[in-house]
Amino acid sequence: MAPTYNTPYSTTSEMLAQVAEIAEQVGRLSAMRGKVAGLRHRSNRTRAVHATLAIEGNRLSPDQVTAILDGKRVLASPREVQEVRNALLAYDRFTGWMPHREQDLLEAHRTLMAALVDAPGCYRAGGVGVMAGDMVVHMAPPAHRVPSLMADLLSWLERVQDHPLITSSVFHYELEFIHPFADGNGRIGRLWQTLILSRWRALFADLPVETLVHAHQDAYYQAIADSTEAASATPFILFMLTMIRAALDELEATGADSDGADRSDAIAGPRSNCQPNPGPNKTPNK
Template identity: 65%
Template sequence: MSQPPYSLTSAIVDLVARIGEALGRLSAQQALASSLRLRRLNRIRTIQGSLAIEGNTLSEAQITAILDGKPVMAPPRDIQEARNAIKAYEQFEQWRPVSEQDLLTAHRLLMAGLLDTPGHYRSGGVGVMNGPQVVHMAPPANRVPLLMGNLLNWLGSTDAHPLITSSVFHYEFEFIHPFEDGNGRMGRLWQTLILSRWNPQLAHIPVESLVHAHQAEYYQALNESTRLGDSAPFIEFMLRMILDALQSNAPPVTPHVTPQVEQLLTALQGEMSREELQARLDLQDRKSFRERYLQPALAQGLIEYSRPDKPNSRLQKYRLTELGRALQ
């Protein structure tokens, strides 16, 4: 495939440099312990943001509940979309950006139970609507396999910067609109996949939540790029979103842990009651144990209740969180 049409504006070059600087600062700040909880939170934000752009009504709290296997009261289609997205992101690291088969597999997971033939290119015409108005009529269905093959071949051969190629791919993917439905979430997913192969930290930055917050600008950038026959406006928009996500979602520094909390984390194995923990640590004073050990560890999110809905239960036990395990 010949190179898709795009211009390298001064804004694009500046944004690429600033994103590189932000990633460098992120690497210097990031520690395993602080990143584990942040990654889970950002994955939830990513799913919620990408689905919300397509009209899904679920909140971050509801998606968290679905992820934890808890019941949620919401439209069945919204719940199905969330479950599909969770499954897709669980397999995210296995996919290759240049693989057509992986792209079709991803679509099959994202749209399972929502389309009759997920994982297959569309067989009919499709347009992008803005209310009653058609803002883009996609190429005929019989051209989709060729166009997608050419686009993936270009992606595998280009030596342009991944920040630029991922944005160009995203725009061209939306222009082709290869599937009957799910093109928006697939385009955003695949841009994140391309970026994550360049820098793994970008797999955990919730760019989609910012795109959702600037949804009108997202569609405006797509339309302007189509009008100009040059994807530069869309590249600029996506790079701004990536930079904003990096700047607003830098991980917190590793929490300060007192010697008492450190001892508690070392002693805690599986689920243990207060009495068991005090005995393990050879501590007699219940009040001192609660104030100097338990409460600080709970407040810092290092341990959690086994019965969070009944904090004063006589059967209450404590266990390590992901963050606590990382510090153990």
């Protein structure tokens, strides 16, 4: 990131304690070969996909997500089915993407939003406001600033030396603040945090932190709002550390299958060229 950039958070004793405890817990789980192998189990992948889409209003059940993974037909709206197919494919592909590469981020958005928006894989061309009900709670930066803001953020991510548990949360929050896409910002932010964490420890590739975020969805939005009001990502970092710790607690308490991965053959949507998307747009707070 540019030398003048200041990371929008400050470390606290609570934050450092959480990071130390999570790192210790991850070390224990990584040493348990059966549990780590079990993290590849498809149930964790479908749970993550179900949760990240449910946060955004997708009404399909976990069983329906599994049915789509198995290539079965489900009674649901075509859009909701397409959302699931796209997300299954994105979570299947994401270990091949590099967190700091813009082309990978855009490819991820193209995969997630294929056949759902006019210009998947392209930054927005118009203004956007984040809504909570009928109220605008955040006006994202103007569209003309998005490319430079994202370039700065990705450059910072490549160079930062702080702990991935912290930097992944900062990136997640900053992406939601910039709101670089016309739609799909929430799901790409959650996916990218998982990607960053999986580059630190492989077990995060299939740890469904999204299920805990979904269970605490109001607190998730509140943490974003609190960070925006404070002009600091610290509240959001603390929230995400709590969710990560809870997901690891769940894994440690229940154990994991020792089965290997069962990968999806989900169908990719069509590629789209970036086209102008003029005029302000309002998106739900997600």
